[in-house]
Amino acid sequence: MTAARAGALALLVAAGACRGKNDPGRAVVVASKGFTEGVILGQMVVELAASTPANVEYKAQLGGTEVVFHALEAGAVDVYPEYTGTLTQEILRKEVAGRSLEEVLADRGLRRTRGLGLDNSYALAMKEARAAALGIDKISDLVAHPELRLVFSNEVMSRADGWPGLHARYALPQEARGMDHDLAYRALASDGVDVMDVYTTDAEIRAYGLRVLKDDRQFFTRYDAILVYRADLEARRPDVVASFKRLEGRIDNATMIGLNARAKLDHVSARWPAISSPRRSALRAAPDRASACSRPSPAGPPSTARWSACRCSPPSPSRCRSGSWRRAGRASAASSSAPPASCRPFRRWRCWCS
């Protein structure tokens, strides 16, 4: 862990300790890692938890796996979306040998939900038309086509469970090159390359019309999305735990690809695809957002959860998390320590740190 990450974690831990871990009135802290899908899943948890009387706080894009997981262990975070493969292959790799993931998590005071339904694993993909023309449906079919040009992200090129292992398992005859993941999609779309690695819920799979090749020799590890949460949350806020468990088995890969596409490609805020999705059956019981917005606000700027609950256009959190508020516009610079009370005025407000 870098010094900066360690420092950030220490601050989070200190903040958690000040509040008292077993205080039922304490805000339930939801966090996410710093990528689109994690933010969307975290927002779903926030929306569900907000349907209970609990005060909910959302630390979106808190950091990488290491930071968020240790923040959870330390009590600064109560729940966040994670993947089974990330836990078993990386962060808890040594501990899970011969033991179940549940046991290892329990040793650390943590629990997991059942799978949310999606498996965001690695896979190989080709353009649908090209794959169809060559009759390629599974990875082993690539063996008969040594002329194909393969590119992989640097991470996959270097990991043992990436290209080196894949190459050996399938005896693939091709050479592979490293290429930035987003660029590889573009190169594939423009026929600059033929095969690339994908994450199986990538928005681009549908957008570029790709065929995901079957992993017929079961090389890639499963990365089932789950929620990892503190065991003490069961006692402190069982209603919140029950609320987010409603996501179990509800989001399949196709749904997640669609939600990622809305956020990443259509530029709909990552907070909202989950809300506007017609397949949002698990979230239908969420309270009316307008009434949530008009609740009396605490002193100072609203929490991130309040902002998101109000479907407003929040300013950059890093600039505005502290400081007072003032109305946008040259003529009116009146400061206020309290944010506006309802959704509509929010849309016309910006903030500056003072």
Place this chain on the structure above:
Amino acid sequence: MELRLSKVIKRYGAGAAVDGIDLTFASGKTTALLGPSGCGKSTVLRLLVGLVAPDGGQISVDGRPLPAHDIEALRRRIGYVIQDGGLFPHLTAAENVTLMARHLRWDPARAAKRLGELAALTRFPADALARYPNELSGGQVQRVAIMRALLLDPEVLLLDEPLSALDPLVRTELRDDLRGIFRTLAKTVIIVTHDVGEAAHLADVVVLMRAGRVVQQGPFATLAASPADPFVTAFLATGNGPSSPRPPETRG
């Protein structure tokens, strides 16, 4: 308008920022000048608008050497957007856009009509036109800068790292809008960037530079399919050039 550089050299002190390059910018096409910091790509833009003079070689516009042109008249045919927008802080967004219209004594109705057209083209909110630059987001500042550059309907649009100061979400949104604007206007566009993704997304032709020289040029698919040398391969591997890797969006 066709812009051409023939064996152009530009030195700053002992080093050559541009070291004998040959480039032709085809009319109606978008070209991305791509490369790490200090490779000379911004100097190429400054040479094209006559902000700096070459130490060797020749720059020609429509077949005539640059010095043979009336440089002021030529600049009105070229729109130029710099990295931070370069807006005047004491003017509103609308006043920044229509600055040249006032200078040229346009009828106010004509200026207002043109402003409306440009705001629609760049998807700039009408209610923000009365705001001052310090009341605009980074993305809005760049949209105003683009409107200002397009006011006189120039034949060529030059953009120097127009997205580099923006946060990732705004950057992606403006990048997509720029692509639409370029396609709509079908002007000759030259955009400087150090981000391969931006170049691939926006440009018909990508010119990859290193140390004042062109390493490879062509459509992005050509660079991806047949990298000319290990530098190109490494640049494509990181997406941002070997010197400034960008963390990919992964599930962690």
